[in-house]
Amino acid sequence: MRVTEMITIYINNKPYEVSSGQTIMQAADSVGFRIPRLCYHPKLSIEGACRVCIVEVEGIRNYVASCAYPITPGMKIKTNSRELRQARRDIVELILDNHPQDCHTCERDGICELQRLAYSMGIRHRHFEGERKHYEKDLSSSSVIRDPDKCILCGRCVRICSEIQKVNALRYAHRGFKTVVMPAYDLPFAESVCTACGQCINVCPTAAFVEKNYTQELFDKLQDSALIKVAQIAPSVRAAIGEAFGLGPGRAMEKESAAAMRRLGFDYVFDTQFGADLTIMEEASEFLERIQSNGKLPMITSCSSAWMKCMEQFYPDLIENVSTCKSPMSMTGALTKTFFAEKIKADPARIFSVAIMCCTAKKYEAARPELRVNDLAAVDLVVTTREFAWMVKSAGIDFLHLQGEEFDAPLGLSSGAGTIFGVTGGVMEAAIRTAYELYTGDTLIDIEVEDIRGFAGIKEGKVMMDGREIRVAVAHGLGNACNLLDLVRKEPDRYHFIEIMGCPGGCIGGGGQPYAGSNSIPLDQECLKKRAEALYGLDRDKTIRRSHENPEIQKLYREYLGRPLSPLSHKLLHTHYRPKEPRGIIPQEIKAR
Amino acid sequence: MVTPLSIIKKKRAEAIGKIIGGGYLSTKRVYVGMATCEIAAGSQEVMAVFKKAIEEGLADVYLSQKGCVGRCNLEPTVEVVEEGKLPVKYGKITPQKARDIIERHLKRGEVIEEWTLNNLEAKAQKGIREYAVTLCDGPGCMHKNSKKLAEKLEQELKEKNLDDKVSITLSGCLGMCDHGPIMIVNPGYTMYGKVKEEDIPSIVNDHLINGRPVSRLIVDEDYLFNRFYRFFGDVNFFGKQMRIALRNCGISDPESIDGYLSLRGYEALAHVLTEMTPQEVIDEVKTSGLRGRGGAGFPTGTKWEFTRRAPGDEKYVICNADEGDPGAFMDRSAIEGDPHTVLEGMIIGGYAVGAQKGIVYIRAEYPLAIKRLEKALAQAKEHGFLGDNILGSDFCFHIEIRLGAGAFVCGEETALIHSIEGSRGMPRPRPPYPSIEGLFGKPTLINNVETWANIPVIILDGARWFSSIGTETSKGTKVFALAGKVKNTGLIEVPMGITLRQLIFDIGGGVSDGKKFKAVQIGGPSGGCITEEDLDTKIDYESLQKAGAIMGSGGMIVIDETSCMVSIAKFFLDFTQNESCGKCVPCREGTKRMLEILTRITEGKGKKGDIEKLERLGAMIKKASLCGLGQSAPNPVLSTIRNFRKEYEEHIYEKKCAAGECKALIDYRITDKCVGCGACKRICPVSAINGAPKEAHVIDQAQCTRCGLCFDTCKFDAIAKG
Numbered sequence A: 001m002r003v004t005e006m007i008t009i010y011i012n013n014k015p016y017e018v019s020s021g022q023t024i025m026q027a028a029d030s031v032g033f034r035i036p037r038l039c040y041h042p043k044l045s046i047e048g049a050c051r052v053c054i055v056e057v058e059g060i061r062n063y064v065a066s067c068a069y070p071i072t073p074g075m076k077i078k079t080n081s082r083e084l085r086q087a088r089r090d091i092v093e094l095i096l097d098n099h100p101q102d103c104h105t106c107e108r109d110g111i112c113e114l115q116r117l118a119y120s121m122g123i124r125h126r127h128f129e130g131e132r133k134h135y136e137k138d139l140s141s142s143s144v145i146r147d148p149d150k151c152i153l154c155g156r157c158v159r160i161c162s163e164i165q166k167v168n169a170l171r172y173a174h175r176g177f178k179t180v181v182m183p184a185y186d187l188p189f190a191e192s193v194c195t196a197c198g199q200c201i202n203v204c205p206t207a208a209f210v211e212k213n214y215t216q217e218l219f220d221k222l223q224d225s226a227l228i229k230v231a232q233i234a235p236s237v238r239a240a241i242g243e244a245f246g247l248g249p250g251r252a253m254e255k256e257s258a259a260a261m262r263r264l265g266f267d268y269v270f271d272t273q274f275g276a277d278l279t280i281m282e283e284a285s286e287f288l289e290r291i292q293s294n295g296k297l298p299m300i301t302s303c304s305s306a307w308m309k310c311m312e313q314f315y316p317d318l319i320e321n322v323s324t325c326k327s328p329m330s331m332t333g334a335l336t337k338t339f340f341a342e343k344i345k346a347d348p349a350r351i352f353s354v355a356i357m358c359c360t361a362k363k364y365e366a367a368r369p370e371l372r373v374n375d376l377a378a379v380d381l382v383v384t385t386r387e388f389a390w391m392v393k394s395a396g397i398d399f400l401h402l403q404g405e406e407f408d409a410p411l412g413l414s415s416g417a418g419t420i421f422g423v424t425g426g427v428m429e430a431a432i433r434t435a436y437e438l439y440t441g442d443t444l445i446d447i448e449v450e451d452i453r454g455f456a457g458i459k460e461g462k463v464m465m466d467g468r469e470i471r472v473a474v475a476h477g478l479g480n481a482c483n484l485l486d487l488v489r490k491e492p493d494r495y496h497f498i499e500i501m502g503c504p505g506g507c508i509g510g511g512g513q514p515y516a517g518s519n520s521i522p523l524d525q526e527c528l529k530k531r532a533e534a535l536y537g538l539d540r541d542k543t544i545r546r547s548h549e550n551p552e553i554q555k556l557y558r559e560y561l562g563r564p565l566s567p568l569s570h571k572l573l574h575t576h577y578r579p580k581e582p583r584g585i586i587p588q589e590i591k592a593r
Numbered sequence B: 001m002v003t004p005l006s007i008i009k010k011k012r013a014e015a016i017g018k019i020i021g022g023g024y025l026s027t028k029r030v031y032v033g034m035a036t037c038e039i040a041a042g043s044q045e046v047m048a049v050f051k052k053a054i055e056e057g058l059a060d061v062y063l064s065q066k067g068c069v070g071r072c073n074l075e076p077t078v079e080v081v082e083e084g085k086l087p088v089k090y091g092k093i094t095p096q097k098a099r100d101i102i103e104r105h106l107k108r109g110e111v112i113e114e115w116t117l118n119n120l121e122a123k124a125q126k127g128i129r130e131y132a133v134t135l136c137d138g139p140g141c142m143h144k145n146s147k148k149l150a151e152k153l154e155q156e157l158k159e160k161n162l163d164d165k166v167s168i169t170l171s172g173c174l175g176m177c178d179h180g181p182i183m184i185v186n187p188g189y190t191m192y193g194k195v196k197e198e199d200i201p202s203i204v205n206d207h208l209i210n211g212r213p214v215s216r217l218i219v220d221e222d223y224l225f226n227r228f229y230r231f232f233g234d235v236n237f238f239g240k241q242m243r244i245a246l247r248n249c250g251i252s253d254p255e256s257i258d259g260y261l262s263l264r265g266y267e268a269l270a271h272v273l274t275e276m277t278p279q280e281v282i283d284e285v286k287t288s289g290l291r292g293r294g295g296a297g298f299p300t301g302t303k304w305e306f307t308r309r310a311p312g313d314e315k316y317v318i319c320n321a322d323e324g325d326p327g328a329f330m331d332r333s334a335i336e337g338d339p340h341t342v343l344e345g346m347i348i349g350g351y352a353v354g355a356q357k358g359i360v361y362i363r364a365e366y367p368l369a370i371k372r373l374e375k376a377l378a379q380a381k382e383h384g385f386l387g388d389n390i391l392g393s394d395f396c397f398h399i400e401i402r403l404g405a406g407a408f409v410c411g412e413e414t415a416l417i418h419s420i421e422g423s424r425g426m427p428r429p430r431p432p433y434p435s436i437e438g439l440f441g442k443p444t445l446i447n448n449v450e451t452w453a454n455i456p457v458i459i460l461d462g463a464r465w466f467s468s469i470g471t472e473t474s475k476g477t478k479v480f481a482l483a484g485k486v487k488n489t490g491l492i493e494v495p496m497g498i499t500l501r502q503l504i505f506d507i508g509g510g511v512s513d514g515k516k517f518k519a520v521q522i523g524g525p526s527g528g529c530i531t532e533e534d535l536d537t538k539i540d541y542e543s544l545q546k547a548g549a550i551m552g553s554g555g556m557i558v559i560d561e562t563s564c565m566v567s568i569a570k571f572f573l574d575f576t577q578n579e580s581c582g583k584c585v586p587c588r589e590g591t592k593r594m595l596e597i598l599t600r601i602t603e604g605k606g607k608k609g610d611i612e613k614l615e616r617l618g619a620m621i622k623k624a625s626l627c628g629l630g631q632s633a634p635n636p637v638l639s640t641i642r643n644f645r646k647e648y649e650e651h652i653y654e655k656k657c658a659a660g661e662c663k664a665l666i667d668y669r670i671t672d673k674c675v676g677c678g679a680c681k682r683i684c685p686v687s688a689i690n691g692a693p694k695e696a697h698v699i700d701q702a703q704c705t706r707c708g709l710c711f712d713t714c715k716f717d718a719i720a721k722g
Helices: A024-030 A082-097 A113-121 A156-164 A199-203 A215-222 A235-244 A254-264 A272-292 A305-314 A316-321 A328-343 A361-366 A385-394 A416-422 A426-440 A478-490 A525-541 A551-561 A567-573 A587-592 B004-021 B036-041 B043-055 B095-107 B139-143 B146-159 B197-209 B226-232 B257-262 B267-275 B278-288 B300-309 B330-337 B339-353 B367-382 B413-421 B449-461 B463-467 B500-507 B541-546 B565-579 B585-602 B610-624 B628-632 B635-654 B679-683 B709-713
Strands: A006-011 A014-019 A054-057 A076-078 A144-146 A171-173 A180-182 A209-211 A228-233 A268-271 A351-357 A381-384 A458-465 A468-476 A497-501 B028-033 B061-066 B078-082 B088-090 B131-136 B166-171 B183-186 B190-192 B316-321 B357-363 B398-404 B444-448 B477-484 B490-495 B517-522 B528-531 B555-560 B668-670 B719-721
Touching (some): A014 A024, A024 A054, A082 B610, A156 A199, A156 A478, A199 A209, A215 A381, A215 A385, A228 A254, A235 A254, A235 A385, A235 A416, A235 A525, A254 A268, A254 A385, A268 A272, A268 A328, A272 A328, A272 A416, A272 A551, A305 A316, A305 A361, A316 A478, A328 A351, A328 A551, A351 A385, A361 A381, A381 A385, A416 A426, A416 A525, A426 A458, A426 A468, A458 A478, A551 A567, B004 B257, B004 B267, B028 B043, B036 B043, B036 B367, B078 B095, B088 B095, B131 B139, B131 B197, B139 B146, B146 B197, B183 B197, B183 B226, B257 B339, B257 B367, B267 B339, B278 B339, B278 B449, B300 B339, B300 B444, B316 B449, B330 B339, B330 B477, B339 B357, B339 B367, B339 B444, B357 B367, B357 B413, B444 B449, B477 B500, B490 B500, B517 B565, B517 B635, B528 B635, B565 B585, B585 B628, B610 B628, B610 B635, B679 B709, B709 B719
Parallel strands (some): A006 A076, A228 A351, A351 A381, A468 A497, B131 B166, B316 B357, B316 B444, B357 B398, B477 B555
Antiparallel strands (some): A006 A014, A054 A076, A144 A209, B028 B078, B078 B088, B131 B183, B183 B190, B477 B490, B517 B528, B517 B555
């Protein structure tokens, strides 16, 4: 690596030693000046659109956007002059003036970047109010709602969708005051290439993107005594939900979550991690079968609902490579309405199956017709971490002081392997733990597969199984996934097994996770690391860390399914995907993919 | 040895041969203007008349189309050229007039004086002359007493009774200051240098009376711009101009590469390839002092040098022909009139910076310009001026055309690049500049049409000559689209340093309809207004900026007393608001709020503090916007506030629009002059006028929409507007 030289710059008349090759914003950050900012995001390209981060540079007539402008030795920068403060304030007021004044009834009241910015700019009066733009909300998607009226055109959603996710579902349309973000040709979200990953929601500073909210419906169902209310909760929800209650990231709140679910009124509280263990049993077996019978390789995981939609529309040629296993949520849901219903001798139609997920795309998955079981939805309703946390608050449950509780049998017990499903590389690691032992009959000593941990976009690893080299790869975020699959198209024999998660960091970075608080930014790398660490910690603390050692899983096969890949397993736990025509995207961008 | 130069000389000889073979040596040559504007004025029909006449046997006449000469309000234009005589230039020609020209002029040799440009144009000397004398009145020659020479010549002609046979025109700087004072005598284009008062009698006697040029005074230098003067120098409108970028527009068939070759076309390229290293080309452009003609005025040579020095083997050259200012048509005319010049400039630029590929980004609304450009590209390829191993050298260069969809912001270079790349045309922050990181991330040189058109001249006539024209900081010429309330509207190219007053009153002929001059808006939506007080401002980048306007790409609109300055500011801001790409907040939201304030002021709903809000927003938008569009969007508002604050205040506090343009602020009343004729009552579209016949009528103010039809209709001056 090139050694960066230290140079002197002047900020507000005082000299500072900073590394060269940075932008003004980066240099200022490094010496403790956090210049106000809005459209900037460290993981996205520089937009320079909001002009909130402007500074004065001596010798330059206009203000410069500090996010974009490189420092030079001796540069004299002012971040806080009277004139600049007024300009910055006026810019933020201009944003506010074209934004609905409905903070009190807005879903992001109190956790809105624009509110915080307006406050810190000291906007106490409006000088320039006038017409406000108006566009209809796009309510078509089962997962993501787009409300252009609240959009302040920072472009983060456009950039995350194209740069990080490479889905290109969002773009600018029209000009001037009428500028709006929408899918190409103004196609409704539901008909567009949107994968429902919800990353636009994560990065949106306001409520221009929110999940389709089902909390009221769920409250109503929970009051319905004719129903048996069953809930499952995804691994990464417990790694992040504390943040919604003001805790720093990284607090694992598994047992508190179970307790809160019961207090909300669920009759049975299950764990999606049980479904994860089951997925491993099926998926590892499917993989071994493909290996042994020269089936289609590499096999690609199918847990991530956003990835499934992405694959169907952009990589239909790889459908045969994708595992037929349903996701842990859908497996748990399927068993809830079959195995569990039989066990409690209840009519499955009376069971109301709810999934609490870190993910917005799971709402889309739950509605997919091919995942129905005996003509019933496996999961009737999905709420995100955010919705769940809100319900807990709204119901007056003192989440932070709850006495932890255990999940219910039979779908509540899970291994550490099921826990790490929530972080990128976790499914692969869990699968290796089981596949190795199923294939070799030996015990895998070093079960923590470091090569595929961490946040590199694409990770590669190798496992020797009885002298046979198994090459694996892991990608998280759909953009990385696309890069990896483009490689697979070119070199079909490069890997045997691939894990793909639609969201950056895996499910812990899901589109339904708590919004960034006042001292953090969306998708902050440190935050993701801490959420991951919480899950790895839970795994470490467990005695059972391999899915096939989960006694409830063993019992399920003994009592009900028979064996992995049995006809009943196939009926309940597997599915097939079909190509989808990519729509709401300009043809050029499909070609560019 | 075969060199690019020897090839081009051969090609030129062949081209001239072909033109002659096409009948060029006929006694009379007829040129019909065929640019978009001319065609819209009816030149195709005029052309058809001449074609038909020739088909039907009209002999000894050579017919050619030509590009736009820039005489907008007198189009279609037709020239009849006869060797040894001053070319006759007709304006406002209809098919019937064309038939008359055929009968009277072409067949019988009778010049129809009343249809000539000189006769039609304001301020021109009327009548048909035998000789046209042009005296350079540029600063250098003026210093050497050119005015005195003119007086002396006038006096001498009067004494010899020649004053109706010889016209005298004062020109702008001709860039030959070393030889000044300069005098040009047409026909024949004899150029005299270092003319002294005592030389006048011999010039009059020998040349103007006896037809023998005074050889001792002749300056034997051939400059490219001369060719235009030969045709048009005696018309006042053109005499004061200097055609460098537009040197061939209006004197050659733009669809014929032979025409271009005959005018030393592609010789600059051949010269560069034969005798100059890329660095020498850049040095020449730097020495010339040429600055970007797209508006901002960045030194062209420096830009070329940045691009040449930027690391990377793959580089691009772009011609920005995305002309979008309302009322601007410089680039369209230049391409329609002389497409090869632009291509030649680009090829030279490509050679200088080490690019392999050029792109002309032109708006799709310019179909004729595109067609001519495509034709020129094909011709240039066929002749080996484009493609691999150009003119036998190692240099390879290709040009393609990309069409823009007409977004104003795509004139901004980074937005233009995004548009070519297939993305939405939105600017991005600079640095990095396109010269380092441009099209597809490669170093890219972007210049506009007019800038490119200057390049061949700089190479052939030399940087030293080029830099002798203009002012300290601004060299060469600038093209303007002169429009609005001025008598002679048109496309003009003037030497830098000419004053606005000369431009508007000498070339433009002053304000039309006897109205009073109020302001001139320069630079379109990015520019500002200059008032009477600053009319002696010189045309150069710095002076215009100091006076509160900008050079811009060349829009120039003359405003008279009947125009409301608030409405004008509103017009431009409405344009920029609609054309804002929507990316940055100051431009997208700020211009909207400014527009709202202006709108309410014009509607009589202005409030105390509105002017201050406009100023506050305007200052912020200028300094905080992402690209040039936003940074200059408030200029029309701020400059009108600065110069016409009282007019704003009248609108806000007195609810008055002195110009009578803001409908909400005026009313129409019928005075006691009314005779009850009923004309107003009949024409009123909303039946707001009542009154019995032969009795005074009354306007119902609640009904009245202030359309002004009654005012225009009344023959008795009985309707007052106020």
